[in-house]
Amino acid sequence: MLAFAWVGLWPLGCAIGPGQGTQYVFFPPLPGQPRVQYLTSFSSGMDPDSVASKFEQFVTGGGISIQPIIKPYGVLMTSNLLLVCDTGTRAVDVLDLGQQTMQHFSSAGLGRLGVPINVAQDADGSRYVTDTARDQVLCFGPAGEFEGMLDDTNPMHPTGVALTPERIYVTDLNSHCVRVYAKSTRQLLFTIPKNPKAGEDIEPGKLYMPVNLAVDAHGRVYVSDLGICQVKIFDADGKFRLAFGSRGDLPGQFARPKGIAVDQAGRIFVVDAASQTCQIFDADGKLLLPFGGPEEGPAGGAGTLNLPAAVCVTRENVAAFKRYAAPGFVLEELIIISNQLGADKVSVFGLGHQEKP
Numbered sequence: 001m002l003a004f005a006w007v008g009l010w011p012l013g014c015a016i017g018p019g020q021g022t023q024y025v026f027f028p029p030l031p032g033q034p035r036v037q038y039l040t041s042f043s044s045g046m047d048p049d050s051v052a053s054k055f056e057q058f059v060t061g062g063g064i065s066i067q068p069i070i071k072p073y074g075v076l077m078t079s080n081l082l083l084v085c086d087t088g089t090r091a092v093d094v095l096d097l098g099q100q101t102m103q104h105f106s107s108a109g110l111g112r113l114g115v116p117i118n119v120a121q122d123a124d125g126s127r128y129v130t131d132t133a134r135d136q137v138l139c140f141g142p143a144g145e146f147e148g149m150l151d152d153t154n155p156m157h158p159t160g161v162a163l164t165p166e167r168i169y170v171t172d173l174n175s176h177c178v179r180v181y182a183k184s185t186r187q188l189l190f191t192i193p194k195n196p197k198a199g200e201d202i203e204p205g206k207l208y209m210p211v212n213l214a215v216d217a218h219g220r221v222y223v224s225d226l227g228i229c230q231v232k233i234f235d236a237d238g239k240f241r242l243a244f245g246s247r248g249d250l251p252g253q254f255a256r257p258k259g260i261a262v263d264q265a266g267r268i269f270v271v272d273a274a275s276q277t278c279q280i281f282d283a284d285g286k287l288l289l290p291f292g293g294p295e296e297g298p299a300g301g302a303g304t305l306n307l308p309a310a311v312c313v314t315r316e317n318v319a320a321f322k323r324y325a326a327p328g329f330v331l332e333e334l335i336i337i338s339n340q341l342g343a344d345k346v347s348v349f350g351l352g353h354q355e356k357p
Contacts, residue, residue, distance in 0.1 A: 024326040025303035027291035036280075036291045036335070036351055038303030039324035041344035043069050069093055069345040072338040074118035074130075074259075077314040084338065084346060085116040085129070085310075092119055092129065097320045111138060111146025118212070118310065120161045120168075122183075128168060130158040137161060137170055139186065150179075151187050160212035164219055171210040171223065178210060178223060180238070192221060192238040205240030207232065212310065214262045222262055224270060229254040231270060231285065244285025249275055252287040259310035263333060263351075271308040271337055278311055278337060278349075291349065295342060303349075306342030311335065313351075321348060328355045 026034035070088020077083075080098040083105075090113050091104035105127075106113050114133025121127050125142035128150075137150040137158050150168065156179065160171035167189070168181040177196035180189045193205050208227025215221050219236030229247040231254075234240055245254045255274030262268050266283035277292040292305035315333045325331050335349040 023302065024329075026326075027289060027303075034326075034329060034352075034354055035289055036349050037326060037329055037331075039321050039334075039348045039350050041339075041347040043343055043345035071340050072345050073309045073340070074116070075310050075312045075336050075338045075346065076119055076121060077312050077316055077334065077336060078121045080317065081121075082317075082336070082346075083119050083121065083127075085119050087115050087117065090114065090116065092116055092127075097317055105144065107138075107140070107144070107146050109146070111140065113138070117159050118161045120163045122163055123165075128161050128163070130161045130170065132157065132159065135174075137168075148186070150181055153188075160210070160223075162213055162215040162221075164215055169213055169215055169221060171213050173209060173211070176207050176210065176227075178207070178213060178221060178234075178238075190238060192223075192234050193240070194238060204243055205232070205234070211258055212260050214260050214268075216262045216266070217264070220262075222260055222268060224257040224260040226257055229257060231257065231260065231268065231281075242285060244281065245270075251279070251290050259308065259337070261311045261313040263313045264315065267313075269311050269313055269335060271305070271311045273307050273309065273340075276305045276308060278305065278308065278335065292337070292347075301344075303347075305337060305339055305347065306344070307340040308337050309340050310338045312337075318350075321350065324348075325350055325352070329353075330355055 025038040027036040069086050072084045072086050074085035080096055082095040084093040086093050091106040094105050095102045114131050116129050117132050118130045119127055127140045129138045135157050136152055139147045141147050155174055156172040157174040158170045158172055162169045166183055168183055170179045172179050175196050178192040182189050207225055210223045211226045213223045221234045223232045225232055230243050230245040233242040249255050254272055256272055257270050258273050259271040268281040271278045276294045277290045279290040280288045282288055295301050295304045295306055313335050318331050329352055331350040331352045333351045335351055337347045339345055
């Protein structure tokens with residue numbers, strides 16, 4: 001499933017929908033075989049085509065304005081919910097695709113959010129939010145009740161967060177490591193690497209500025225290291241396995257890698273805030289396809305990215321976005337990317353393939 005014959009072309013690609021006059025944005029550009037299509041984007045109730053605007057019309061008839069998404073970072077699709085960490089509103093925006101509602105998730109008192117950066121949600125609905133203003137990971141129960149924080153005996157500056165059935169993983173910029181906690185006790189089990197301060201020279205498994213992470217079904221941990229412009233992969237026990245990427249602005253390189261995700265097929269997705277692209281790699285770190293690009297691209301803004309921060313890849317709720325797909329383009333999974341600047345705060349792409357005639 002990983003051996004795609006994708007040609008990694010940096011520019012945007014456009015096509016006109018058959019007989020409709022509709023412009024579709026594909027990557028790679030035609031005449032190549034399209035693998036990624038830009039579907040839609042949204043940001044606030046002020047945008048006539050945004051999800052929030054449609055929610056507003058559905059819920060209120062257009063009489064009340066819904067708070068726009070100001071400056072998103074983390075994004076997560078779970079069940080029918082799309083969660084967006086909004087550092088501007090200091091809340092987690094919860095968009096219910098089934099009910100077509102949008103609300104802010106926050107708390108008062110000890111659970112008040114400062115600057116929420118990333119969120120992870122457990123199977124029972126419990127949420128874990130990394131907060132860079134509080135330098136803590138806040139834990140909320142299935143009903144949204146504040147339950148406390150992860151053990152923070154040692155000062156940390158948490159950014160990324162991910163879950164497995166038994167563990168909680170947190171990137172810590174303060175200690176240059178990934179902290180691994182037991183979910184049942186919220187106590188620290190170990191760090192990745194085991195000794196973050198060991199060695200002064202560049203070492204394959206050393207982390208410098210681990211900003212975001214993802215964990216796959218086998219427990220492998222994928223870390224975007226902003227300090228050395230690489231992606232580093234560790235096994236479930238924290239043993240270093242692979243690093244790929246280098247500093248630069250060419251396809252396959254990174255200038256400011258941030259959000260990272262991995263799908264069920266083992267493909268790795270990395271957004272870069274400097275090149276303003278998302279790049280897809282296979283499990284061995286080989287580049288498959290870059291897509292996105294800055295707003296001055298030839299597509300007139302559609303399908304471009306503007307200071308992207310995070311990426312989520314999911315097979316859930318694909319049906320909700322099928323109406324945006326080009327005729328004959330089969331959606332396999334959704335790629336959701338947050339943009340910290342510009343009008344389109346959340347961009348939705350579809351990974352898929354063209355049906356054979």
